[in-house]
Amino acid sequence: MIRLPKIIYLKSLVIGTIISISCNTIQESASLGSYSIMVPQQQQKIVQKSPNPDEGKAVFLKYCMPCHQKDGSGVPSMFPPVRKSDWVNGDKKKIISVILNGLEGEINVNGEIYSQVMPKQDYLSNKQIAQVLSYLRLNLGNKSDSVTVKEVITIRKK
Ligand code: HEC
Numbered sequence: 841m842i843r844l845p846k847i848i849y850l851k852s853l854v855i856g857t858i859i860s861i862s863c864n865t866i867q868e869s870a871s872l873g874s875y876s877i878m879v880p881q882q883q884q885k886i887v888q889k890s891p892n893p894d895e896g897k898a899v900f901l902k903y904c905m906p907c908h909q910k911d912g913s914g915v916p917s918m919f920p921p922v923r924k925s926d927w928v929n930g931d932k933k934k935i936i937s938v939i940l941n942g943l944e945g946e947i948n949v950n951g952e953i954y955s956q957v958m959p960k961q962d963y964l965s966n967k968q969i970a971q972v973l974s975y976l977r978l979n980l981g982n983k984s985d986s987v988t989v990k991e992v993i994t995i996r997k998k
Contacts, residue, residue, distance in 0.1 A: 896975025899968050903961060912980040918956060920949040924981035932973070932987055936995040939969050966992040 901910070904922070908914050912923035922928050927935060927949055942960035946953060964972070966989045974986035 892971065895968075896971035896973075897979070899964065899972040900975055903964065904972065907958070912976070917952075917954065920947070920952070920954045920956075922976050922980060922982075924950070926950055928973075928976050928980075928982050929984045932991060933995055935973055936969065936987065936992050939964065939973070940992075940996055962996075966996065 900908075900912075907919040908922045909919070912921060912925075914921035914923075920927075927938075927947075938958065939961045941962070942958050944957040946955045948954075961969075969992045970987045970989045973992075976982060977984040977986060
């Protein structure tokens with residue numbers, strides 16, 4: 841007789857929690873629903889203007905990460921950083937050329953000297969190069985504008 845109210849109390853507590861959790865879930869999925877309708881339209885506009893940063897990230901992880909590392913910080917005295925790099929934020933023509941023609945000899949990146957060889961990555965399409973360089977210039981601590989396919993084509997023709 842004494843225990844009964846406690847059990848009832850506990851039961852209503854559990855049921856109450858379940859109801860409030862399921863209400864939250866419904867609310868979240870409802871708001872997610874309207875969000876997912878809006879996003880594709882916004883994305884379409886962005887994609888038309890500049891390369892898709894997600895695709896640029898995929899290119900980076902596949903072709904550049906083995907040397908420059910996932911977070912772009914490189915390997916001391918072996919591979920220079922593309923994170924917060926004065927090269928990446930610098931002249932677009934120069935970095936497009938690094939991808940298309942490779943790079944060797946002494947270079948200075950953020951005050952550190954590297955003298956290694958980067959093999960050319962000219963098997964990448966113009967679009968992939970624009971995507972990966974745009975990803976780098978807009979991410980990993982870099983703050984510059986994106987690189988267009990047209991700019992890559994101009995350097996490849998030279
Ligand atoms: C096999 C290793 C290797 C791969 C793969 C590689 N790089 Fe490099 N990268 C280097 C090395 C080494 C240098 C410096 C060359 C030197 O010392 O002259 C360099 C230099 C650079 C530079 C100029 C310096 C700096 O750190 O900002 C950029 C930009 C760059 N790489 C971007 C890329 C991108 C983008 C990719 C992928 C498409 C890539 N690299 C793939 C090894 C690599």
